[in-house]
Amino acid sequence: MSSAAQTPLALSIQSHVALGHVGNTAAVLPLQLLGVEALAIHTVQFSNHTGYGEFKGQVFPAAHVRDLLDGLDARGVLGRIDAVLSGYLGDAATGDVILEAVARIRQTRPGVRYVCDPVMGDTGRGIFVRPGIPEFLRDRAVPAADVITPNQFEFEWLSGTRLSSVAEAAQVARGLLRSARGRPGPELIVVTSLRTPDLPTEHLATLAVSPGQAWVVETPLLPTEPMPNGMGDVFSAVLLGRLLTGHDVPRALEHAVSCLYGLVGQVPPGGRDLPLVAARQEIVAPTARFTAVPLG
Numbered sequence: 001m002s003s004a005a006q007t008p009l010a011l012s013i014q015s016h017v018a019l020g021h022v023g024n025t026a027a028v029l030p031l032q033l034l035g036v037e038a039l040a041i042h043t044v045q046f047s048n049h050t051g052y053g054e055f056k057g058q059v060f061p062a063a064h065v066r067d068l069l070d071g072l073d074a075r076g077v078l079g080r081i082d083a084v085l086s087g088y089l090g091d092a093a094t095g096d097v098i099l100e101a102v103a104r105i106r107q108t109r110p111g112v113r114y115v116c117d118p119v120m121g122d123t124g125r126g127i128f129v130r131p132g133i134p135e136f137l138r139d140r141a142v143p144a145a146d147v148i149t150p151n152q153f154e155f156e157w158l159s160g161t162r163l164s165s166v167a168e169a170a171q172v173a174r175g176l177l178r179s180a181r182g183r184p185g186p187e188l189i190v191v192t193s194l195r196t197p198d199l200p201t202e203h204l205a206t207l208a209v210s211p212g213q214a215w216v217v218e219t220p221l222l223p224t225e226p227m228p229n230g231m232g233d234v235f236s237a238v239l240l241g242r243l244l245t246g247h248d249v250p251r252a253l254e255h256a257v258s259c260l261y262g263l264v265g266q267v268p269p270g271g272r273d274l275p276l277v278a279a280r281q282e283i284v285a286p287t288a289r290f291t292a293v294p295l296g
């Protein structure tokens with residue numbers, strides 16, 4: 001078998017900006033550097049991300065996204081997809097198109113992995129997406145996903161629970177997992193940017209929960225101000241990249257956390273973006289390595 005035939009193929013459906021690294025401009029390069037071929041469909045096209053303030057561009061209608069997916073299907077590409085990654089939607093109707101595509105792919109590739117980064121808001125900013133998107137993510141996307149990667153704010157909104165500890169976060173996540181008795185839901189939940197009261201004030205944690213297992217990775221909180229945009233987009237892509245190339249959950253989690261820590265540490269003063277090109281080695285082989293500790 002040729003090396004090309006062995007290369008995993010991922011379809012990333014999320015936002016795109018000309019300036020900056022968010023959405024597909026944050027996800028595609030890490031996937032490629034980790035050995036995954038990445039196809040990108042954009043849900044929006046903006047001049048720059050909102051961290052820069054004003055921007056120009058437009059949200060693409062759901063019909064546009066469907067048209068591109070139909071074009072890929074006509075080329076026989078959807079039948080070769082190993083994973084679908086979704087992020088910033090722009091419009092809830094686009095989410096329906098993504099779920100239709102996942103269902104279509106699963107007809108011929110039942111093992112395809114759907115990773116949903118439920119982008120809707122963050123601590124301090126609150127909800128920053130269009131009305132209807134948070135409800136779509138909670139009621140439709142999360143139950144259909146194999147993996148979800150919310151930050152703490154998003155996870156609390158999705159679960160309706162204000163978290164007081166990492167242990168509580170794990171317990172709540174277990175209640176959202178797919179059930180052997182047929183309850184829909186993800187097989188893996190990864191909660192990022194956890195800053196619960198039980199953690200040291202200078203630390204943050206990332207939690208991964210799967211049936212019967214949970215791991216947590218703690219890192220020092222880097223004094224970066226402002227925090228760069230696109231961190232969740234890079235994290236989800238790196239996590240997926242490692243899962244698709246044969247790494248188990250704790251190793252993939254360690255790599256994604258360590259990669260992001262290394263990239264954030266190299267953001268220049270006042271920078272709004274992660275240095276994906278200048279510090280690309282942090283994506284492939286992070287300088288600092290953090291360990292995933294099993295959670296009892």
